[in-house]
Every structure is written in structure tokens, then in C-alpha cells.
Amino acid sequence: MTSHVYILRDLKNPRFKIGKANKILARARSFRWESIDFHQSLGLRLVSETDAYTLEKILHRTFRLASVDPLEVVASGGRADGASEWFCTSCLPRLLQYLKDNQDLHPHVMVSGGELAELLEKQLQPSQADVAREHLAKEKEARRIEREAELIAFRHTQLEGLRASLKVIHPKIVQELERQKQSRNVVGVCDTGMGSYLVLADTVQLPSGALLWGLKPLSTHYDYPLGSGSIMSGFSQMTWPEGTIFKVELPRVHLHEDSLSETDEIIYEIFREEFEWFNQLKRIPVEWMSAIFPRSLFLSPSSDDHRNKHAIDNVMDALSKARSR
Template sequence: MTSHVYILRDLKHPRFKIGKANKILARARSFRWESIDFHQSLGLRLASETDAYTLEKILHRTFRLASVDPLEVVASGGSADGASEWFSTSCLPRLLQYLEDNQDLHPHVMVSGGELAALLERQLQPSQADVAREQLKKEKEARCIEREAELIAFRRTQLEGLRASLKVVHPKIAQELERQKQNGNIVGICDTSMGSYLVLADTVPLPSGALLWGLKPLSTHYDYPRGGGSIMSSFSQMTWLEGTISKVELPRAHLRDDSVSESDEIIYEVFRKEFEWFNQLQRIPEEWISAIFPHGLFLSPSSDDHQSKRAIENVMGALSKVRCR
């Protein structure tokens, strides 16, 4: 197996390195390709590793007096790896003459600096596999950018559709709220762990099937591409001889807290006037509403349930105060 002795010139300092390697560029990489002047370097191809080792040792011994202090090599930016194998360029002409004069003793084939530089250039050029990987990477990045742009455009379409749909629903809810105001049925807002509710009441018991809140959830439904919901998504009502109490679920967007989404922001924007008015209403304690609507069902409270009776009295009392203003 052939092997090499290399003579590599330092690019910035007057010194060269004598070493042995089966592959010169692979060895030179360990002390940085960019630090070597390959055009001014050369390689010696020998018949075997033994011949290469022998010639390397002979050259080291023959020109030992021209060796550069390893500490100086490291201090001037050289690698500690093989730092003892550097020699002053002052002896380079005699070394080249020695090789020429002793070709018969150390048979070798010269690898010129031009050949080494060309070999390095080919080494640095990306392979077809590297080019393909880089192209694939660019295509993936382009697809990611394209998908992101598509998502942004679709989200914009969603929000525009949401705003348009809400503007259709808004007049219905505004009209119903105005009707409840005129009738004096709005008691206040109840904030619970399950959400917020508009609390309505009337001292008149409604007949079976009649509702205090005049809009069904589907009447307040809005939709947009791949989405939808209801502004007033549910309601519950209880009626007894003394009157009727109803709770209507409000959208989370009316709270305008830190967790609101883009959709909630648009809902708040369209219903700003109503939501700001909700926040001015009196707050109804959660325990009152929980006692009246224990499971959120259309049930009448038990006649012997003292807690429910007390809660009903409190709500009706709050209604009286509102109507007296």
C-alpha cells in the first residue's frame, strides 16, 4: 500500500512541516487547511508505509538543526498536534536538493503543490449528494414559508368572515337586549367558575313553553370558514307562582382578559357597546344562581328547599331595586 511524506508550507510564517500520511489532505485538515499554502507545498508518494516512515525520520534527523521550537509554533497560532515537526524555510532548498540527489535511495513520485491545491479544491466542492441535500433543504424551507403564508391568508379570511357574520347577528341581540331593558327584566351579571351569565327575572309566572329570553341559541349563531359558535350559547329558566328567573350564558370575550384570542377580539369589537354595558350592571352572587339552577336544567326548585327560596327572594329583591331606579 502506497503512502506519503508531505512537505507543507505555512501560509503566514516562514516554516514548513514534514510528516507522514496515507492521505495528505486528511492529515492537513487536523491543523487547518486554511493555514497551509498548498501551491508552495509538495508530497512524496512512496511504495509502502515503511518507506514513508523511514524517509520521514531521515529528513527529521538530517534537518534537525533547522527545526522550529514547538512552543513558538503554538504561540503563533499553530496546532499543538505535530508542533515538533516544523522546520525553517531556510533549509528548504537543501531538502529539495537532497531528495533529488537521493532519488535512488528513496524512490518516490513527486506530488506537486498544484496537484495538492487542485485536490483540495475538489475536496471542498460539494458532492452531488451534498447539492441534492442542500436543494431539498431549500425546497422544504420554501414550502414552509409558502404554508405559513397560506395559513396567514386563510386566518385573515376566517377573521373577515367572522366579522361579517357577527354583524348579521348583532342587530338581533341588540334588539332583544333593548326589549329586556324596556320591560325591566335585566337584574345583572353573575360571574361563576363555569362562565358569566346575564340574569333576567319577572314577577309574572310565564306559561309553559314561554321564555323570558326571546332568542334561541341558533338565533345568535355565527359561522366563518372552518369555525363557528353562538354569542348566547345557552340559557336556563325557572318559573313558579311568584315569578320567573332566567340566566343566559355570555361569550367569554366580554371579559376582555389576557387569554382572549383573535376571534374573541373581533367579537368584543362588534359587541363593544353591549359588553361595556354588561360591565356596568350589578353583580349577582354565584351562590344565588347555583341554588336556583343546581344543574342548569329547566326544573322548578323544590318547595321545601330553603336555600333555593332564599336565593329566589334575593334575585327578586335585586329586580325590584333595578325597577325602582
């Protein structure tokens, strides 16, 4: 099996390394390719490892007086591994002459620096597999960027669709709220763990099927691409000879809490004035509303329920005070 003795020039320092390796580039890689001037280096191909070891030792002994201190090699950026195998370039011409004069004693084939540099260039070139992997990675990244751009564009379309839909229903809600203000039916807002409600009331009993709130359930419904919702659609009403009490659900976004979604931010933007007005209204205790509106909304509260009667009186008293202001 053939082997090599290499003579590798340091790129930055006036020294060269004498060593033995079956594959010169593989050995040079252990002390960094970028630190070697391959064009000014050379290799000696011998017929066996034994001949390569012999020539390496002869060259080390012959030119030992030109060796570089290993500590100096390490201090100037060299690796500790093989630090004792570096020699001053001042002896390089004599070494080359020695090899030429003793070709018959140490038969070898010269591997020029140009050949070594060419081998290194080929070594550094990516393989077909590397190229294919890089191409695949670029394709995946391009698809990822494209999908991300599509999602951003679709989200923009969604939000613009939401904004347009809200602007359609906004005037309807504003008109109904203004009507309730003019009728002086607004009592306040009740905040519960399940959400908030606008509380309305009147001192008259409404006929069967009539509602104090004038908008139909779907009147505050909005749609946009792959999304929908309602601003004020859930409601309940109780009526009796002495009057009527009504609650209509408010969107939670009216509180403008932290970490609002993009959707909620647009809803708040469109209904800012109305939401700010809701937050200024009198707060109605949850206990009053839970007594007036039992869980089964289709059952009227018992007429002899003292708790219910007390809650109704409180709401109607709050209505009276609101109307007197």
C-alpha cells in the same frame, strides 16, 4: 504500498512541515486545511512506507538546525500534534536542491502544489449523496414554509369570516339588550364556576311557551371556516303567578381575562361596549340562581321549598331596586 513524504507550507507563518502520510490531505486535515498554503506545498510519492519513513527521518536530521521551536509553533496557532516537525522556510531552497541531487538515493515522484490544491478542491466538493441530501433538505424547508404560509392565509380567512359573521349578529343582540333595558328587566350578572349569566326578571307571569328573552337560540350563533359558536344562546326560565326570572348565558370572553385567543380578541372587539356594560351590572349570588334553577331545568321548584322562595324574593327585590333607580 506507496506512501508519501509531504512538505506543507504554513499559510501565515514562514515555516513548513515535513511529515509522512499515506494520504497527504487526510493528514493535513488534522492540523486544519485552511492553515496550509497547498499551492506552495508539495508531496513526494515513494514506493513503500519504509522508504517514506526513511526519507522523513533523513530530512528531519539533515535540516534540524532550521527547525522551529515547538512552543513557538503552538503560540502562533499551530497544533501541538507534530509541532516538532516544522522548519523555517529559509532552508526550503536547499531542501529542494537536496531532493533533486539525491533522486537516485531516494527515488520519488513529485506531487506538485497545484496537484495538491486540485485534490483538495475535489475533496471539498460535495458528493452526489451530499448534493441530494442538501436538495432534499431545501425541498422540505420550502414545503414547510409553504405550509406555514398557507396556514397563515387560512387563519386570516378564518378571522375575517368570524368578524363578518359577528357583525351580522351584533345588531340583533344590541337591539334585544336595548329592549330589555327599556322594559327595565335587567337584574344583574351571576358569575359561576361554569360561566356567567345575564339575569332578567319581570313581575308578570308569562304564558306557556313565551320567553322573557326575545332572541331564538340560533339568533346569536356565528359561523366561520372550520369554526362556529354562540354569543348568548344557552338560557333557562322559571315563571309563576308572581313573576318570571330568566338567565341567559354570556360568553366567558366578556371578562377579558389574560391570554385571550385571536378568536376571543375579535369577539371582544365587536362586543366591547356590551361586555363592559355586563361587567358594571350588579353581581347576583350563585346561591340564589342555583336555588331558583335546579339541575333538572324542566322541573318546577317545589312551592314549599323555603330556600327557593327566599332566592326568588331576593331576585325580585333586586329587580325592584334596579327599577327604582
